[in-house]
Amino acid sequence: MKRLLPSRYGSLLAAVLLSACTAAWAAEPQPKLAHILLLEAQHLNREESWPAATTAARVAMEAGRREGVNGIVAMLDGGSLLVNLLYKQGKYAEARAAAEEQVEYEEQQTASFGSTVTPDLHGAALLGLAIEASMAAGDRAAVVRLQEKLYSVAKPYSGLWRLSPDEPRLHYELAGLSLPLILGQWKLTKFEPANSRDFDSRVLYTQKSADSHLSAEISLSYDELQRKKTSSQRQEWLKSYDELGEQKARASAMPDLPFDGLTAVKLQRPEPCDGEPCTNVYWTALRGDWRMEIDVIFRSRDEAQAVEQVRKLFAALKWQSAPQLFRERTMAEQNRDMDSHWNTPGGWSKAAELAEQAKPDAFFSEEIARLQTFIGVAQYRRGALDAARRTLDLAVLAWGDGSAKNEKFYKAALDYAADIAYRQRRDTEAVALNRTFIEWQESDASMGWGIPKGENAFVNHWAGMRLPLRVGTYRLRLGDANHFYYENLQTGAQLGLTVGLAQSSDQELESLLRAFMTKKLGLQAGEMHITKFSPKPAEHGEPQATGRKWEFDVTKLPDGKGASEEAPATGVLRETPIKMAFWIVDRKGQRSLLRAPIMDGGQTKAEANLIAQALSL
Known part of the structure; x- marks a missing residue:
């Protein structure tokens, strides 16, 4: 990489980046890659060549957009740098406009790929910067408008939260907590609602000026284990902080949390920030089954002002109650029981029964998605497709764009919802669900493959292969490297597909297939x-x-x-076949094999022939 230019050449660098006609640019056979442009912008920022860095950041962001996936880091980081640079230069209206333009652009890009449910964390961070810029410009109306947008981008699950811009307040209905959106110089700049009870919901309040910075992060979570704790056990928990006596003493000037029925402690300690001493004050409190934590950070020289501002913020917090979110058994215990039955052959019906019983205790999106998935799959397997469709629609909606924590359940909801949509001839919806199902199947088989936009096929352009996502009643599932399956969710029938094999003699192939049937399928191959x-x-x-x-x-x-066994992907009991059929395709020095079990009565034979004809191998 070329040595970066010193700061005194910052304006020249900006001109070079913007011009396609200069000699320096003409000497380049190709435009600079976005990540190189981003590095140059970051260098200019460190050198405090802010006007040039601003131009360079914008160029890096736009280059990242043109490069697509390869430029996503430059697009995101360049955009954030652009907004921060405009803010540092006091160009608050421009900073806000740049942030809003990026949020709109990213929303359009996300929507074009059919994904509009997952919270946009980068967009939320940009909106936080836009709120800061609007407050610095004295535009409080813009602050509230942007907070409404922040709420929309965060996508809280329906019924748990409520935004009231007219008050202006944010209500956590499930927890009975009410928070101000704007209070004096305090403004809410971050909102992260939890989708599970064991995760924190967070809000961030900030105050900024040229020489002062005060922030307060408030988090609230539900701790099911607190239900069994006695009063004495809570006091023991409180005493565990006695060894931090010095930090407790330092925090004495700070206000206490203004809620009844708390077991709480506050601590204060110094910490460095931006090259000067800062102070961190931390509150942790238990109320019923809920746990609240608050982190306040300010420059140590501003302590008197911070005490007063925190007191005002605390006075505006309203926590009316601490409702209980389960009856006799914790949600964690109920989930373990459901999972145990779900993972047992034939246990899906019992898992669905337990899910119905757990409904009164489910409040968060992941909990509801999980229960609806169990119930919907059971309805599907009983043949109640209309009921299953309604239930799985709720599950897919509640899952959003998925959860790594509960990936297998999310994929199950997608899989069965797509199958129902195909069978009911809702093709557009079916294809969208099926594409997402494939995209979530991370495996070695996906290396070199992808789903081109607007197509309903899994494609490897390098190898010239094209696999339909669905053929008839069979849908594609990924195995390990170069192995795929076409499966019928209703019958459990499975066809195996292997691609990229080296060609061999018929004698070698026959020996290989006979050994495979014996060792892998438990079958004795005859004539x-x-x-x-x-x-x-x-x-x-x-x-x-x-x-x-x-x-x-x-x-x-x-x-x-x-002997008959349960298909692992579908949970349907599979019978022993009377024949095994193999379709062998040789092209360009490579071999592909499609295998299908043929049942008594010829089941799967016609379908396998159809799939074999549909494949481009």
């Missing part, structure tokens, strides 16, 4: 029957593939292995 198979015609001048189909008569192994 083999060979028939012709014509693969799908090649496109765009690609060489034509050659194909054949082999069928083996099969029986269970004498030791009983290979």
Whole structure:
């Protein structure tokens, strides 16, 4: 990488970045990559060449947008840097406008990919900066308007929170907590609602001026284990802070939390910030099953002002009650029971029964999504597709764009909801759900593959392969590297697909397949029957593939292995086949194999033929 220019050349660098006609730019065979432009902008910022850094940050952001996925870091970091630089220069209206433009752009991009449910953390951070800029400009109306947007971007689950701009206050209805949106110079700049009871809901209040910075972060969470704690145990918890006596003494000037029925402690300690001494004051309090924590940070020289401002903020907090969120058994205990049955063959019905019983204790989005998933899948397996559709629609909505914590349940909701949509001929909705289902299946099989925008296929352009996401009643599922499955959720029938194999002699292939059926499927392979198979015609001048189909008569192994078993992905009981069929496709030196169990009566044979014809291998 070229050595970065010294700060005195900052304006020249900005001109070079903006001009496509200068000699320096012309010497470059290609425009600079966005991440290089971002590094240059960051260097100028460190050198305090702010006007040049501002221009460079904007250029880096725009370059990142043009580069798409490869430029996402430059787009996000360059955009944030741009807003911060405008703010530092006192260009508050421009800072707000730049932040809002980026939020709008990112929302449009997200919507174009069909994802509009997950909170936009980067957008929320930009809105926090825009709120700061509006307050600095004295535009309190813009502050409230942007706080409304912040609430919208955070996407709190329906019924748990309520925004009242006219008051102006934010109400955490579930917890009985009411918070101001703006109070004197305090303003709410961050809002992160929890989607699970064991996560914190957070809000951040700030006050900023040229020579002062005061912040207060308030978090509230629900701790189910507190229910069993006695008063003496809570006092023991309180005594555990006695060893921090010096920090407790320092905090004595700070106000206490103004709520009844608290077991609380406050601590104060020094900490460095921005090259000068700062002070951190921390409150932690238990009330019923709820835990509140507050972190206040200010410059140590502003302590007297901070005490007064914190007192005003605390006086504006209203916590009317601390409601209980479960009856006899904790939600964690109920979840463990449901999971245990869900993971047991045939246990889906009991899991759904327990989910129905747990409904009165479910309040957060992940809890509701989980219960609705169990219930919806059980309805599907009983054949009640209309009821399952309604239930799984609620589950998918509550899941948002998924949760790594409960990934398998989210994928189940997507999978069954997509299958119902296909069967009810709601094709557009089905394709969208199926695409998301595939995208969430992280595995070695996805390396080099992707779903082109506007298409309903899993494509590997490098290898020239194209797999439909669904063929008839079978949908695609990813296995490990180069292994895929087409499965019917209703019947449990499974077809295996392996791609990218080296070509071998028929004798070697037959030996390999017989060993596979014995070791992996528990089947004894008998006589083999060979028939012709014509693969799908090649496109765009690609060489034509050659194909054949082999069928083996099969029986269970004498030791009983290979008996009926539950399909792991669908939970449906699978019977032992009477034949195993293999479609063999050779093209461009590589081999693909599609295998299908043939049941008594010919089930899966017609479907497998259809899938084999639909594949571009």
